[in-house]
Amino acid sequence: MRINDPGAMRALAHPLRIELFERLAIEGTATASELAELVGSTPANCSFHLRTLAKHGYIERVEGATGRDRPWRVIDIEQSWSAGERDGSERDLAARALESSFLEWETERLRRAAGRAAPSGWKNALSTTGATLHLTPEEAKDISERIGEIVSEYVPRWDQPDLRPDGGRPVRLFTATYLVEPAQDPEGATPEGDVTDKDDR
Incomplete structure (x- = not known):
């Protein structure tokens, strides 16, 4: 799912909605009451945020389900957006809000995960990697696309549980590439290659 609408971006730019979306993807289907227990919130609060996600096309009611508290399901497990x-503009501000919420959510998840002991069989299976590389724009794009291809190999397991191997568990993968901020020299001069707007008077 490619997110281009500013309203849809803002709808997802909320920590609880991001968590509800992921938990719903893991569970397959779930009601607001079931999700409330899983995320530590109230059914009424979860119901409000689920309706907001549904309004913008992220989730939908399970077909054929009846009753007051009907289950929800995720429409598309993959979401992407560009900073633009x-x-x-409205779209720019919405994209920034979504990126900020997403990064804060990921950072908090990484911190919590780092403080937990790995269960049996998972020691040395998970890792955190960081690297500063000298790349061209084309090379940076190539790395992102290659990582995306690897991830895409495993995405069908969400919709097709029979593809999931024994002993598998949901594993969160987060990658990001960004430009390293140029260093400022002691005199405050602009590093070579950077361009600034000046009023030559």
Whole structure:
């Protein structure tokens, strides 16, 4: 699912909605009451946020289900968006809000995971990696695309449980590439290669 609408971006730019979406993807289907127990919230609060996600096309009611508290399901397990132009437009501000919420959520999840002991069979299976590389724009794009291809190999297991191997568990993968901020020299001069707007008077 490619997210381009500013309203849809803002709808997902909320920590609880991100968590509800992921938990719903893991469970397959779940009601607001069931999700409330899993995320530590109230059914009424979860119901409100689930309806917001549904309004913007992230989730939907399970077909054929009846009753007051009907289960929900995820429509598309994959979401992507681009930052776009940093021009202060509605879309720009919405994209920034979504990126900020997403990064805060991921960072908190990483911190909590780092504090837990790995269960039997998972020691040395999970890792955290960081590297500073000298790349061209084309090379940076190639790395992102290659990682995406690897991830895509495993995505069908969400919709097709019979593809899941014995002993498997949900594992969160988070990758990001970004430009390293250029160093400022002691005199405050702009590093070579950077361009700044000046008023030559």
